[in-house]
Structures are given as structure tokens and as C-alpha cells.
Amino acid sequence: GQQLNQSxxxxxxxxxxxxxxxxxxxxxxxxxxWYKQDPGEGPVLLIALYKAGELTSNGRLTAQFGITxxxxxxxxxxxxxxxxxIYFCAGQKSPGGGADGLTFGKGTxxxxxx
Amino acid sequence: DVxxxxxxxxxxxRTGEKVFLECVQDMDHENMFWYxxxxxxxxxxxxxxxxxxxxxxxxxxxxxxxxxxxxxRFSLILESASTNQTSMYLCASSSSGRAGNEQFxxxxxxxxxx
Numbered sequence: 696g697q698q699l700n701q702s703x704x705x706x707x708x709x710x711x712x713x714x715x716x717x718x719x720x721x722x723x724x725x726x727x728x729w730y731k732q733d734p735g736e737g738p739v740l741l742i743a744l745y746k747a748g749e750l751t752s753n754g755r756l757t758a759q760f761g762i763t764x765x766x767x768x769x770x771x772x773x774x775x776x777x778x779x780x781i782y783f784c785a786g787q788k789s790p791g792g793g794a795d796g797l798t799f800g801k802g803t804x805x806x807x808x809x
Numbered sequence: 810d811v812x813x814x815x816x817x818x819x820x821x822x823r824t825g826e827k828v829f830l831e832c833v834q835d836m837d838h839e840n841m842f843w844y845x846x847x848x849x850x851x852x853x854x855x856x857x858x859x860x861x862x863x864x865x866x867x868x869x870x871x872x873x874x875x876x877x878x879x880x881x882r883f884s885l886i887l888e889s890a891s892t893n894q895t896s897m898y899l900c901a902s903s904s905s906g907r908a909g910n911e912q913f914x915x916x917x918x919x920x921x922x923x
Contacts, residue, residue, distance in 0.1 A: 698851060725910075728910065728911065728912075735916075735919075736916055736917065737813075737914035737915050737916045737917045738852075738899070739914070783851070783852070785852075785912075787910040789910070796842055796844070796867050797842075797912055799851045799852040799853075800851065801849070
């Protein structure tokens with residue numbers, strides 16, 4: 696199956712810095728999702744995007760659904776230590792309610808240096 | 810809150826054993842999914858189910874089977890475990906409504922096959 700191209704693979708940042716990561720695909724997706732995974736745990740849904748151009752925030756997190764429907768980005772403002780983890784983008788081609796699996800990026804490993 | 814639980818967090822089995830991984834969700838979701846997660850490969854879909862007794866192959870179904878006898882429960886079966894099935898297994902569920910593309914994950918089962 697296809698995978699999404701997620702970058703960067705890892706980020707080493709200072710506490711308080713802003714973070715930006717993105718995901719691209721050669722195919723169109725109808726939904727973009729962003730998840731965070733802590734070590735030894737399952738991914739937790741952060742933001743879901745359903746419309747091209749949509750910009751959605753969840754606290755310090757902001758994500759956008761690209762106009763072409765082939766990309767999405769996630770920004771984290773003023774990073775804090777608990778933001779450490781692996782962030783995954785995921786896309787789904789079927790419209791809402793479809794029982795299709797998600798296509799995942801390989802993740803961005805966020806490391807915050809004190 | 811959606812809750813997806815998996816029967817074991819850690820499991821060690823021997824080559825050739827039959828292995829059952831159980832997943833239960835408490836949100837009356839129609840759709841359930843099994844993924845495996847491996848370093849450098851990300852999350853890959855094994856099987857999914859959109860209704861009781863219904864199942865669909867994902868991207869990597871070889872060596873696995875599934876069972877969905879009740880709406881809330883989705884089992885992954887390794888008929889004869891092999892060392893290349895050592896992995897983190899993640900179960901997820903979603904509704905069939907508009908937000909059906911939002912999949913909620915369990916904590917994962919880390920399976921080691923010796």
C-alpha cells in the first residue's frame with residue numbers, strides 16, 4: 696500500500712520553539728488526520744480535517760488540509776516537554792464513514808532539548 | 810470518551826504457536842481495524858471489518874486471519890506464528906457516520922515470537 700511522505704523524520708528543538716511538520720502524497724485524500732504516539736502506547740487523535748483548505752486548531756496545535764488535497768501540515772506553537780513523541784499524519788481516500796484503513800506517514804520524532 | 814482495549818500489552822510466543830489478539834471497543838462503532846507497526850515501516854493495515862462477520866483484507870493480510878462475532882470485539886489470529894510477525898499490533902475502531910474516518914486506537918500489544 697501507499698505511504699505518505701512525512702517530513703522531517705526527526706526534530707531537535709528547544710522548549711518554547713514553534714514546530715512545523717508536513718505530509719505529502721501523489722494521490723488525493725478526502726480526510727487528513729494527525730496523531731501523536733507516546734512510547735509504548737497507541738496513537739492518539741489530535742486533529743481531523745475534512746475539507747480542502749480547512750484550517751483547524753486544537754490548543755497550541757494547528758493543522759491545515761492542503762488545497763490540492765494532496766498535502767497537510769501540522770504546527771505546534773511554544774513547545775513544551777510533554778509535546779515529545781512521534782507525530783503521524785494519516786489520510787483516508789473514502790468519504791466520511793467509509794470503512795477503509797488509513798494510510799500513514801512514517802512519523803516525525805519530536806525531541807525537545809531543555 | 811472512546812475506549813479501545815486490547816487483551817495484552819506484552820506477549821511472548823514460540824514459532825508455530827497459534828496466537829489470538831483480542832480487541833474490544835465500547836462506543837458501538839461499526840468499523841474495526843488491525844494494524845501492525847514496525848520501525849521504519851510505520852503502520853500498515855492487516856485486516857478491517859465494517860460489520861459483524863464481515864472482513865476485508867488490508868495491505869498485509871498474509872499469515873493472519875480475523876474474527877468478528879460481536880460488534881464490539883475484533884480478534885486477530887496468527888495461525889502459526891513466525892519470527893517475522895514480531896511487532897507492535899494496534900487495534901482501532903471508527904463509526905460509520907460523517908466522522909467515520911476518525912479512527913481511535915487501543916494501547917497496542919507488543920508481540921515477540923521466539
